[in-house]
Amino acid sequence: MRQLPPLSEPSFGFAQTPFGECCIVFSNDGICALIFPESKESAYADLDNRFPETDFRQDDAKAIRLARKIFEEGQKPLLNPIGTDFQLSIWRALQRIPAGKTATYAQIAEAIGRPKAVRAVGTAIGANPIAYLIPCHRVIRTDGGLGGFRWGLDCKKKMLDYEKKK
DNA sequence: ATAAAGGCCACCC
DNA sequence: GGGTGGCCTTTAT
16 A cells, blocks of 8 residues: 655644553644654654655644543544555444444445455454544444454453443 | 465364 | 354455
């Protein structure tokens, strides 16, 4: 999938959230990543891996403003995820799951018209670059199990509880 | 071009 | 509970 549209003023920054410190990657075209790295170093590595040859400007103040909008005011900024057509269609489907609700991997597969691609759906959801805003945490297994989560299962649990309370 | 690895599921025991 | 085989996309050989 490596074919990046040019980003206008690529930037990133770190900010606190109810689920730990996150790293937000954004440009004038929207947010292209929101991750929960274990350390700054792993954030840099991740960034370098996802956006090779791109040099980012660090802007924590903007990241903090974004985080406040997202996690405190419940706003949803413009998103600019990068992926294959298959992945994009799945990430779009995720955004149709209302907060406080869940869907299963099989239901997502059904929703994009590929009922047999359940396994691939799981993989694509795991590749979601924009945590929380593309709510991959709302997808669970058909048998009721939590399934997996890129940033740790208790993080997934926290996000679900957090949304249920509202 | 091919292999291997996945945030799955249905089905069996 | 657990193991197996099939399913489909992506990434790394």
